[in-house]
Amino acid sequence: MRGAWHRFARERQAVVGLTAVAFILGGVIFGPFLVPHSPIAIEHAVLGYPQPPSWLHWLGTDLLGRDVLARALVGGRVSISVGITAMLIAIFFGTFYGAISGMAGGVIDALMMRIVDALFSFPTFFLIITVEALLNRFALGIIVLILGLLSWMSVARLVRAEVLSLREREFIEAARALGVPPLRMLVRHLIPNALAPVIVTATFSIGDNILAEAGLSYLGLGVQPPMPSWGNMLQDALLPAVRSAPWLVVTPGLLIVITLVAFALIGEGLRAAVDVK
């Protein structure tokens, strides 16, 4: 693990990504305390006329006279937490699913993997929209759950492949000979040794989830106002009525791009660091 960290630190792009993520996280965690505007308070004086950036509102205001900077920071909290929590759900579920499938082998394994194949041949986003629209409830927890539960398949495949190769290794055989019970085998021996590729996937999936949330919000199926997220800020900004206010369009869009690229840079760096050839 130490060696991997050193290799990671040598990857310049990964360090850039890590710095950017630290900066973004710091911004969305501490930023809202420093901005003297509320993200949801409507300023009636400017209602209906988005204000361009000024000394009072650094990134301008939106159609309802709300401060864009404050919204972007709080929205970042929401978007990134959605991304990370959904990732954790997918990793947790996918890891156990894949490890059980790999450990069980035989018919159970084949059946479990066919289910993964089936879910893979769905138009995933279409499926998410369908579930969202049908549930017709957009609590934050439900969105996170749906994103997480529909994106675990690649993790499951990765972990299963790792477990299949681990099963043949001596230390697992030794553990089996010692009579280690299956659950303990899974949690203590198989999963920890299969985690490296999962961590790489996890980094990318945070970004994918942020993008998916933005897409859902664009269709009105994501995080619901007045709670801001980068996705629903984009939805507001992309209304034809505010087309003449580029600061509304640029801010959340650029934040999404920068965040995704930062996480992807870390992911690439991790992949290079973990993948010892």
Add this chain to the structure above:
Amino acid sequence: MIVFIARRLLAAIPLLLLVSLISYGLMGLAPGGPTAIFQAQARQLSPAARAEFIHALGLDKPWYVQYAYWLGNLIFHGNLGNSFVDHRPVVTKIVEKMPVTLEMLSLALLCTIAIAIPIGIYSAVRRGSAFDYAATVLAFASYGMPVFWLSVILIDAFAVNLRLFPTSGIASVGHERDPLDRLYHLVLPVVALTIVSLASWIRYQRAAMLNVLGELYLRTARSKGLSERAVILRHALRNALLPTITLLGLSLPGLFGGAYFVEFIFSIPGMGFLGINAVFQRDYPTVMALTMLTAVLVVLGNLLADVAYGLADPRIAYD
């Protein structure tokens, strides 16, 4: 080879059954199904008439019974049912919309390949150069960009402000059959789809080329005195294109995912537009048919990728 294809197609049948079961189950178990929508629409109907209506659509039965009917209808009659909304056969509705989507997606795929493969190859050959760096930045930016955001920016810039292209639709009124007019309407959607799919193709092609560049047979080619140009173009390039063929099949679901947004934003009357509207209207038969169609396309795409890979590379044997 034929045995290989036949076996893969046979293996796809349980897969497709599973897909249909999962999606039907999801829709069946979700609260607020089509009956809720009809209740809103049909407030003027008497309760008895509404019950009759719901009964006629089979929506009063549990979801697994509905699923059995649906499946039986599909297998024994080749029938995917009628739309809940306008009661026309779902197949007809989809077939009408399909050419537009296919036109748009194939154009986008062609553009993506034409742009991304040379960039990927060249940045691998000139690894670490300014070009490689710029290509990497381009790939990352393309990866991080929400397609609807990009689409709206393109509309704003090139359709609203510069008035170079139409903002929406697939053809001008009265020019529905004019291919040039359709092409003109497709420029912005295709540009949007192309830009967001560049990322994976550039990265993939670059990685494939880097792999090939480390091969011993290139050293052989060099050592027999071939020019660097000949080594790259005649020996490395062909081998580096092989793995990319597989991406063709694998990129299908992503392309369709993008198509939903792009068609929605540009109001292009294709399958994506139909799909999103069907979801919002709880038009289950249409949703089911589109899901199944996409699943079939994914299966075929994967199979095609494997077959093409085998045809291009004689080292791979089907067993």
